[in-house]
Amino acid sequence: MSDDVWPVQGEVGSLSTFNGIGYELKGFTRTDPSGRCFATRWWVVLLPLLPLERYYVTEKEMTADAVGWTTHYLIHGQSYLRIGEIVRTYLFCWLIGPAMALGPSLGLAALMIEVVDASFNVPFWVIVVTIVGGFIGSFCIVSLLLMTYRKRWAPLRTVRWVEGPPTHKDSS
Structure with missing residues (x-):
């Protein structure tokens, strides 16, 4: 269509x-x-x-x-x-993208808190670099998936040129 x-x-x-x-x-x-x-x-x-x-x-x-x-x-x-494109945009921007970007960082933060609680002598900068690195890595993966989606998986639409949008005339 x-x-x-x-x-x-x-x-x-x-x-x-x-x-x-x-x-x-x-x-x-x-x-x-x-x-x-x-x-x-x-x-x-x-x-x-x-x-x-x-x-x-x-x-x-x-x-x-x-x-x-x-x-x-x-x-x-x-x-x-198109409702499908609107729903996909909402899902990606509000749910999937943030979850993919923040999930690994929060997981690494929880892991580092456990490491600190276990009385390991881990410098603070190692914790910060690990969490920031996890966020940057996650952001890169989300960006790569978005670019791949646009090039390979996004719907391919065909075009039919028309004079203009149909006008809905009042029936009264």
């Missing part, structure tokens, strides 16, 4: 954040042969809170400035929000 895509009417909403609050594209599908994919524009406060629009985009270059990294997108069209 193909997704209806229509030209964007007017300006595209903001795709920027400041201190983790703003708008981001999330829930990317796999890129099609033309190098384009679908992504949903979310209002975020560190984590995605509200899905707003779904766009058909090409991911362009990533640039760095004094504030951080910025990914640029070329927006080709707009489509309907």
Whole structure:
């Protein structure tokens, strides 16, 4: 089944954040042969809170400035929000990602507390490096899994260009 895509009417909403609050594209599908994919524009406060629009985009270059990294997108069209993509984004960003990133670190912290309680002479810096290293390792694994998902496992959607979204006329 193909997704209806229509030209964007007017300006595209903001795709920027400041201190983790703003708008981001999330829930990317796999890129099609033309190098384009679908992504949903979310209002975020560190984590995605509200899905707003779904766009058909090409991911362009990533640039760095004094504030951080910025990914640029070329927006080709707009489509309907998909409930499956919204649910997957919520599950990953609110449950799976944090659990995978924090789980090993918390496990290492508990292990190190047991080591300290057992009266082993473990320097404090070893405990901190172990916990921070576990968090960094977990973050790298989550990032690698997310990139693999986008390239191999995310749904591949086909596009059907239409004139515009259907309008629902009042029947009265």
